[in-house]
Amino acid sequence: MEKYKLGDKVFDCPVGLASNAINGKWKLQILNLLSQEECMRYGNLKRRIEDVSEKMLIQHLRELEQDGLIERKLYPEVPPRVEYALTEVGRQIIPVIVALKQWGQLFRI
Amino acid sequence: MEKYKLGDKVFDCPVGLASNAINGKWKLQILNLLSQEECMRYGNLKRRIEDVSEKMLIQHLRELEQDGLIERKLYPEVPPRVEYALTEVGRQIIPVIVALKQWGQLFRI
DNA sequence: CGGAATCCATTATGATACTG
DNA sequence: CAGTATCATAATGGATTCCG
Numbered sequence: 001m002e003k004y005k006l007g008d009k010v011f012d013c014p015v016g017l018a019s020n021a022i023n024g025k026w027k028l029q030i031l032n033l034l035s036q037e038e039c040m041r042y043g044n045l046k047r048r049i050e051d052v053s054e055k056m057l058i059q060h061l062r063e064l065e066q067d068g069l070i071e072r073k074l075y076p077e078v079p080p081r082v083e084y085a086l087t088e089v090g091r092q093i094i095p096v097i098v099a100l101k102q103w104g105q106l107f108r109i
Numbered sequence: 110m111e112k113y114k115l116g117d118k119v120f121d122c123p124v125g126l127a128s129n130a131i132n133g134k135w136k137l138q139i140l141n142l143l144s145q146e147e148c149m150r151y152g153n154l155k156r157r158i159e160d161v162s163e164k165m166l167i168q169h170l171r172e173l174e175q176d177g178l179i180e181r182k183l184y185p186e187v188p189p190r191v192e193y194a195l196t197e198v199g200r201q202i203i204p205v206i207v208a209l210k211q212w213g214q215l216f217r218i
Numbered sequence: 219c220g221g222a223a224t225c226c227a228t229t230a231t232g233a234t235a236c237t238g
Numbered sequence: 239c240a241g242t243a244t245c246a247t248a249a250t251g252g253a254t255t256c257c258g
């Protein structure tokens with residue numbers, strides 16, 4: 001039986017792997033913003049995703065980075081600048097975001 | 110500003126709504142199975158999704174039902190038979206599942 | 219600016235046993 | 239067969255404070 005591997009986690013099904021990768025209260029919104037902007041600074045992400053706490057934002061960014069969907073670029077300036085961007089693998093998930101957004105549009109009021 | 114509503118929950122962004130609807134460890138796998146089979150019995154879902162506990166499976170099925178993505182059909186027979194199927198709204202999320210599955214295939218080993 | 223550290227409350231998930 | 243009920247643990251979320 002075929003297997004699917006992300007980091008050190010192994011799944012029996014591609015949907016299970018994908019589900020695990022995007023599972024998290026803010027992950028899809030992070031990916032959505034990054035899919036539109038080439039790259040984005042931490043503070044900008046924080047402002048665009050209202051209600052997210054710094055802790056959760058950082059935590060999700062770290063997980064997405066570990067899973068290879070995004071990359072973190074640190075510019076050692078003063079004040080420090082950190083930019084997040086989709087990786088090649090991350091960009092390949094954009095069709096999912098697009099489809100998801102279209103589905104969500106069905107519920108517009 | 111436009112709003113998006115699912116049940117009694119209101120979101121500012123379609124991705125936020127969609128993210129909320131599919132958020133759950135097993136929800137995408139449930140939707141994936143139901144997208145392939147017309148309808149499926151509880152016990153069959155249970156067998157196909159290995160490792161899911163009865164509690165979580167039922168809980169996720171209930172939530173998907175409340176959100177209008179799936180419907181539960183009870184046939185008052187002995188022994189009882191319960192079938193789950195995608196609703197019209199649920200079927201419209203299939204492109205998401207397809208895209209997600211394709212993305213997951215990238216990690217095949 | 220972009221975090222880290224800590225404490226605490228709430229949810230989510232799971233294992234097991236039991237039932238109409 | 240298709241669930242419930244109970245108990246327990248793990249994960250998540252939020253507030254606050256501090257740092258280079």
